[in-house]
Amino acid sequence: TSKSTLATSLASGDTSIVQNATSTSSNTNTDSTTILTGSATTKSSTTLRGNGTASVTSSSPPEPINTTPCNNYPEFCARRYSNITMVAAHNSPFVRTGSAAANQEYPVTTQLDDGIRLVQAQIQWPVNGTVPHFCHTSCDILDAGPITDWLTDIKNWVASHPYDVVTILLGNGNYSTPDKYAPYIESTGILSYAYTPPVVPMNLTDWPTLSQMILRGQRVVFFLDYMANQTAYPWLLDEFSQLWETPFDPVDASFPCTVQRPPDLPADQAKARLYMINHNLNAEVSLLGTSLLVPAVSLLNTTNAANGSGSLGASAETCKSDWGRAPNFLNVDYYNYGSPPGSVFEVAARMNNVTYDRACCGGVGVSGATALLR
Template sequence: MAQEEASQSIRTLSGSERRLTSDSAMPTVSSDFEGSSFDTGTMSGIIASTGAPNATASITSTDEPLTRLVGGNPTTAISGNMTATSTAPRPSNTQPCNNYPEFCSRKYSNITEVCAHNSPFTRKNNAGSNQEFGVTQQLNDGVRMVQAQAHFVNGTLYFCHTSCDLLNAGTVEAYLTEVTTWLAAHPFDVITIIFGNFNYNDKDANGAPLVTSKNFVDPVEKSGLKQYIYQPPKTAMTLEDWPTLSELIISGKRVITFIDYNFDTDAVPWLLWEFYNVWETPFSPTGNAFPCTIGRPDGIGDKKARELLYMANHNLNVEISIAGMNLLIPNTVVLNVTNGVNGTGSLGEMTERCTNNWGRPPNFLLVDYYNAGPTNGSVFEVAARANNVAYNRSCCGTESLAAGLVRPAATCLGLVVALAVALMV
């Protein structure tokens, strides 16, 4: 392989009996991975798209095991002269992707994740709150989709619940900056963000929509999130179109973004219209029937729905009146049932029923107070059952659970980033 080819992109690292070596200078952890959390264990994974100049690589035999992040061509291994061979036994992956090694080789569309409904709204003793912990703790605990309602106020987007006078959680930029910081420290995780556009009915002086996808570009870019956002090959993706988690991780594009209304994919192709790609069950119910029928968008048929991602809305509400406003707020009294694994009205019961109805589990389970339930982590146990994996984590609190996960050794990860080895087939 030519040296210039080797410096462009990493496709996959493969082999339990081979390791990479290089005569090029390695990037330092302090300059290239500042803020990241690594332990001193086995090298496990790949970071993509590096500009390391004149990197060369060789393969040497060793008894020291290397774990594999499955991606690129999963049946190809690297031989000593940098040609492909399929004679070596396939190694097993031990690096978690979104908390489970099994997810690395799965399509994004073939995984059930917990979604924090109104993720930024965590104000204590405020009727507009939907979560107890902030977004960093949500992500540490295992949430992989976040959602919230954005309000356009004096030219700036804020996350507010119904009214910024009721609950103002700060600017969208500040929230996304926190998410970006977390992403930088967790290179093997893929997350999804849904932006709710509160002002979708507002018009400017010319009668055009006041707030569209274009208004979200500024906070996304200023927060640093843009570098992580995946732009699909088309704006309306089917289940088969989505890449695997490992492919997203290898590419470095580990964030999927949607907007619910006033999309403009011509101007902002990476901010997808939610309802071209995702349908939802009825939302904001005050009864615990939690139907698995199509709530949004209008007019979608069952045949089309079976080709798309779908979200099970499972947040039970009560209606109250505050300052002349009728509001639906979380029914916290019955969270032990609503967020439970079993029983009438439970998240587990709804997930099983939707799975039976549609022949596959929901992709996203939208919940309030994800940390509440009959047991710690009950909503994540429901997701694990839907994913057919063993729930083996703990939840939920103020300590970073991510610190307990397998992380790559800093020197080995730096080695992989510097080499940028592309397989030849």
């Protein structure tokens, strides 16, 4: 067993967290109930017959106040996974100085340290390769290496951050069946933290709270965009039956909040699912004879801004108005750029009705897309 300051009860499906309480929980896949001890005291006076007065001390339960952050905010512990807006790193492994095909500036552990809670990556099989890699359209353009390296980094980060829930969205670039690369995922040990849903597909009300996921030890949610088989691999969730996306690789700075994938999804079904907005503006270039959409780096500070035309903040507000609730994921390039730096996290905090007051990002106070062009 292990002790933590996160004191949580799963009785009746609810989460109760008490300030300064200590919990003991087992590392199993079954629900745990934490026994809370101690109470606050109040003092009252009782008048006795005659001229005497006695002081009586009585006990009353403490207020349920949580002080341990889940995904950086104490308020999130009691919220469902489906009721939180998280910042996502588009093409998380594609970190390459001087490459137009790169999408991020910092490696995945830094991304997670800074507050990214969904990391997305595209799996490809190199020509004549026997191990799946993360590649941008083609492994000749940008090869970020074997998927096991990146996944091991995430597993190690999750192991050292026991109150954080991370989502991994895998793009199946070659449309391979999951059995081709599931063994490589399993070999990293990350599945010891994988979330397995109780029903398929999951709607908004089926998702547990972050506290429940933390106590169960299921703190990594895997999605696969195409060819998922949840019968054979229940931990690898079929993305588009449970999560929809706005237009992918957008080149329109107005960022319409419409469903692109899966196609023809009725509005009533869309409203019952998670959704992700792809707020990463692209420009078309030719690399090695291949036409490729890459980040419009000269506009990053505008695209990732908290306010203004074409900003992430404006896009999130539009989606919230159009769909009656905030987006679950804000999928961005170069999250560390914006106006000001960290503005993507400010937008998420605004959607979550909390305050973003952390320093951003990567330990380097760089703002301005010109740094990418040196």
